[in-house]
Each structure stands twice: as structure tokens, then as C-alpha cells.
Amino acid sequence: MAVKHFYFVRHGETADNRALVHQSINVPLNECGKKQAEAAASALSCIRIDSILTSDAERTKETANAIASKVNTKAVAEPLLREMHRGVLVEGEHHFSLRSMKAGVLMFLLAGNGSWHFGNGENVSEFRKRLVKMRTLFSEMSGTHNVIVTHRGVINGLCFDIVHNFFGSSYAFLLAVVLIKTKNGSITELTYDPERTTPWVIVRANDTRHLNDISCER
Structure with a gap:
């Protein structure tokens, strides 16, 4: 079996x-994010x-469509690849608002409690179980070179579990x-080979070389 390559692209920037x-899932890319998506597309076009x-x-669909237009491959949307859902109680809240801080503190304190939720x-x-489903989905894909456009939490979680052998x-x-x-x-590249002792390997993480020439106003 050929080694499978997975190029995980974090979506371009948004105003939020x-x-x-x-x-929420409905926020589009800002102008900087569109430039980042095009740069990622160019980096993968070879x-x-x-x-x-x-x-x-x-935001991920916009990024994926920019890549699809460069590599002549259709992008398929998969809800399984969504970011860890913080819940409607914090959607629209600043990361350091009182409500967000309360949710964050409780999430860390109760990280091992599988029955705790902050709102919905x-x-x-639950998120780690969803990552397991993602890995199964990826391992069953037939292509050799596959692009996965997703979110920071998904990419970080997958890499953490690989490094720590899922324990x-x-x-x-x-x-x-x-x-x-x-x-x-950014682009994070993983390879998968079920015949290896460690089937999943991180080749590169948070590669931003293709973004060096992008200027985004702050």
C-alpha cells in the first residue's frame, strides 16, 4: 500500500x-484570509x-474552493471536520469576556469529565471521539495526496494524539x-501507512513559508 499524504490547511483569517x-460557522474570510487561501493554493498546486x-x-469552504480552483479537484464539505464546538453561549463573545473566561476555566477544570457541558x-x-472518527475517515480515503481544510483545534488535536500515541x-x-x-x-503535512509501527507521522507542522510575502493590515 502506498503511503498516503494529508495536507491540513487551516482556513484563512476572518474578521472574528x-x-x-x-x-459561528457562517463567518467568511476577510481580505487577508483570501490572500492566505490563495497562497496556500499556490503552494499546493505543484x-x-x-x-x-x-x-x-x-471560512473553510472559501479556503478549500481557492485550492480547488488551482489544483483542478472538487472540494467536498464534511461537517465532521468542524472546529471544537464552544456552544452558542459563547458565540459572538470576545475570548476574554467574563462568559468566555468562565467557560474556559470550567473546561480546563473538568477536562476529564465526559458528562460536563457548557450549554450546548x-x-x-466528545471532541476527541470525533477526532477518532476523522482519522478513520482519512485512513479509508483512496487518494495518495489529499487536502484537508479545517480548523486550528482539529489540527492541533490530531497532532497531539499522534505525538502522544493517543494516550x-x-x-x-x-x-x-x-x-x-x-x-x-498554514499547512501541516501528515502521512499514513498502516504497515508502519506508528501509522501516522507528522512531516511538517504550521508551515507558513508560502505566507511570507503576504501583507495584511492590522
Whole structure:
């Protein structure tokens, strides 16, 4: 079996990213995000891409469509690839608002509690189980070179579980998901080979070389 390559692209920037606001799935890319999406597309255009899967959030679909137009491969939306759901109680809230801070503190304190929820948000256990489903989906894909357009938490969570051989604590997992700065438009490459002792391998993470020439006003 040929080794499968997966190019995980974090969506381009949005206005809510810049404003540090918890966003819904309907937020589009801003102008900087569109430039980042085009740059990621150009970086991947030298590879014969077999398939593109994207979260169904507006910002990821826009990013995926920019890539699809460069590599001549249709982007397919998959809700499974969404960001960890913080819940409607914090959507639209600044990351450091009282409500957001309360949700964050409780999430860390109760990271190992599989029955705790903040409103209708996902807990750590539920998110990790969804990542398992993602890995199964990816491993069953037939293409050799596959682009996955998704979110920072998904990319960070997948990489954490690979590094820790899927046994890292819930608390450490959540720290990685929240604190690792995987940049908008960056590319993280993983390979998969079921015949290896460690089937999943991180080839590169948070690669932003293709973004060096992009100027975004702040």
C-alpha cells in the first residue's frame, strides 16, 4: 500500500479571528484570509492532489474552493471536520469576556469529565471521539495526496494524539488544542501507512513559508 499524504490547511483569517471573537460557522474570510487561501493554493498546486475535504464552515469552504480552483479537484464539505464546538453561549463573545473566561476555566477544570457541558458546547471527550472518527475517515480515503481544510483545534488535536500515541491526558490535550498557534493559511503535512509501527507521522507542522510575502493590515 502506498503511503498516503494529508495536507491540513487551516482556513484563512476572518474578521472574528482578528477581533478574538468566538465565531459561528457562517463567518467568511476577510481580505487577508483570501490572500492566505490563495497562497496556500499556490503552494499546493505543484502536487497532484487527489481529493479535497473541507469543514462545512463558510471560512473553510472559501479556503478549500481557492485550492480547488488551482489544483483542478472538487472540494467536498464534511461537517465532521468542524472546529471544537464552544456552544452558542459563547458565540459572538470576545475570548476574554467574563462568559468566555468562565467557560474556559470550567473546561480546563473538568477536562476529564465526559458528562460536563457548557450549554450546548462539546466537551473534551466528545471532541476527541470525533477526532477518532476523522482519522478513520482519512485512513479509508483512496487518494495518495489529499487536502484537508479545517480548523486550528482539529489540527492541533490530531497532532497531539499522534505525538502522544493517543494516550495523552485530557488536560494536556486541551492545552495543545487551545494554545498551539497554528496560523491561518498554514499547512501541516501528515502521512499514513498502516504497515508502519506508528501509522501516522507528522512531516511538517504550521508551515507558513508560502505566507511570507503576504501583507495584511492590522
